[in-house]
Amino acid sequence: xxxxxxxxxxxxxxxxxxxxxxxxxxxxxxxxxxxxxxxxxxxxxxxxxxxxxxxxxxxxxxxxxxxxxxxxxxxxxxxxxxxxxxxxxxxxxxxxxxxxxxxxxxxxxxxxxxxxxxxxxx
Amino acid sequence: xxxxxxxxxxxxxxxxxxxxxxxxxxxxxxxxxxxxxxxxxxxxxxxxxxxxxxxxxxxxxxxxxxxxxxxxxxxxxxxxxxxxxxxxxxxxxxxxxxxxxxxxxxxxxxxxxxxxxxxxxxxxxxxxxxxxxxxxxxxxxxxxxxxxxxxxxxxxxxxxxxxxxxxxxxxxxxxxxxxxxxxxxxxxxxxxxxxxxxxxxxxxxxxxxxxxxxxxxxxxxxxxxxxxxxxxxxxxxxxxxxxxxxxxxxxxxxxxxxxxxxxxxxxxxxxxxxxxxxxxxxxxxxxxxxxxxxxxxxxxxxxxxxxxxxxxxxxxxxxxxxxxxxxxxxxxxxxxxxxxxxxxxxxxxxxxxxxxxxxxxxxxxxxxxxxxxxxxxxxxxxxxxxxxxxxxxxxxxxxxxxxxxxxxxxxxxxxxxxxxxxxxxxxxxxxxxxxxx
Numbered sequence: 212x213x214x215x216x217x218x219x220x221x222x223x224x225x226x227x228x229x230x231x232x233x234x235x236x237x238x239x240x241x242x243x244x245x246x247x248x249x250x251x252x253x254x255x256x257x258x259x260x261x262x263x264x265x266x267x268x269x270x271x272x273x274x275x276x277x278x279x280x281x282x283x284x285x286x287x288x289x290x291x292x293x294x295x296x297x298x299x300x301x302x303x304x305x306x307x308x309x310x311x312x313x314x315x316x317x318x319x320x321x322x323x324x325x326x327x328x329x330x331x332x333x
Numbered sequence: 334x335x336x337x338x339x340x341x342x343x344x345x346x347x348x349x350x351x352x353x354x355x356x357x358x359x360x361x362x363x364x365x366x367x368x369x370x371x372x373x374x375x376x377x378x379x380x381x382x383x384x385x386x387x388x389x390x391x392x393x394x395x396x397x398x399x400x401x402x403x404x405x406x407x408x409x410x411x412x413x414x415x416x417x418x419x420x421x422x423x424x425x426x427x428x429x430x431x432x433x434x435x436x437x438x439x440x441x442x443x444x445x446x447x448x449x450x451x452x453x454x455x456x457x458x459x460x461x462x463x464x465x466x467x468x469x470x471x472x473x474x475x476x477x478x479x480x481x482x483x484x485x486x487x488x489x490x491x492x493x494x495x496x497x498x499x500x501x502x503x504x505x506x507x508x509x510x511x512x513x514x515x516x517x518x519x520x521x522x523x524x525x526x527x528x529x530x531x532x533x534x535x536x537x538x539x540x541x542x543x544x545x546x547x548x549x550x551x552x553x554x555x556x557x558x559x560x561x562x563x564x565x566x567x568x569x570x571x572x573x574x575x576x577x578x579x580x581x582x583x584x585x586x587x588x589x590x591x592x593x594x595x596x597x598x599x600x601x602x603x604x605x606x607x608x609x610x611x612x613x614x615x616x617x618x619x620x621x622x623x624x625x626x627x628x629x630x631x632x633x634x635x636x637x638x639x640x641x642x643x644x645x646x647x648x649x650x651x652x653x654x655x656x657x658x659x660x661x662x663x664x665x666x667x668x669x670x671x672x673x674x675x676x677x678x679x680x681x682x683x684x685x686x687x688x689x690x691x692x693x694x695x696x697x698x699x700x701x702x703x704x705x706x707x708x709x710x711x712x713x714x715x716x717x718x719x720x721x722x723x724x725x726x727x728x729x730x731x732x733x734x735x736x737x738x739x740x741x742x743x744x745x746x747x748x749x750x751x752x753x754x755x756x757x758x759x760x761x762x763x764x765x766x767x768x769x770x
Binding site for chain 2: 323
């Protein structure tokens, strides 16, 4: 069975596209849209990595990331941050909060696939 | 006769040059022809709101009527000379320039005015681009939709074997996203589209801004409420305030407070008291037995009624500006945080302590202002519950209060993002003017 990726993103058509390209490459993809229950979803699904959007309803991706890193169970979980803002300060903030990698929207599918393969050591 | 005494003559000259009858001007200005005749023959003084009204009808600046065109032009030329940092200009020779080359002098003055208008527009747009929550949300929507379109179309183009059902699904997604993108783009353009003429702010949308625009239109004086009228009647006659529920709610709250203040401190009494005591908020508070924030608001209304430059700003306990009446040389940000050195915010740290402070704004010309500020509770006292405070700051330019040259002024700015002051300990973020975008 392929590695499991949890995509936390609230834009339906982005979810569909990412799910398609990752599952076609052999990854199992779960999705979740609500920032306020993202941590519970991560605990329940126990993914091998998380793709995490910054701008989520009810709770920001940075807050979720900070809580993941402060929990021993998830401090080493690979996290790819997605954001619409590509400025240096946003990249620095993602690093500061502990993102494994940072990607700006819009991204290329090959770039997304490459990042996931790299982070999962595939 | 002093120059001011010739105001009536200038009005008459201007009216005649425009081919306007005395009766017509009087009617447009809201006075009788007989009274206008007395004014034009310099038998009645004129100032304040009436001068502004006549200036508006005659399409001329008030100073050109009260002081003569020459004085207004010389003032603009001196202002232009002082505004150019890094260039040494002998401002004292402005009169010579105006006398020998009047057309060039007018051109220079007009271009300086336009330049300042454009600078204000840039400040407003920068402020909006950085902090406007609606703009941020719109941009996020556009980028999200573009991301979906890019990924989906790449799947269809790159794709290899794609199940027919998936193809149909992706095509439908592209169609829906392209429609959303069209709508989002149109909304974004409409949002950013505004007058942008440098004289007014760009693209007003928030309820607070709608109310402030309406107040600007009536000179910040609501005559109906000064006369004891009902808030409902004012709202009924102001369609632009009742289009959206949030705007109407904001307007109603403002007008109810205005009415309450007017009842405590009638406008004519305030004007008379200022004449007797000067612009002294604490003295006026004793005279009218009113709270200082009410006094500050009524002073602003009284001065506005008389056509004098005055600014007033209020903020809540978080420092968010809740009301703005800016004045020339002291802009007030629409979004984001203002300069933390403003006495308005100092007042929040010392509730109920009135603060009097002379400040100096950053910019090409360092203008000084007298400010009075105070933070007062707006909630009813409840045991063991911290009150909610609102701070109010009255802003008076140095030509209204006649500040002495040797008064030490606190240097302040508009907002950190566009403030050029170096070494400010209160700086919150880099300035685009010194550090770039």
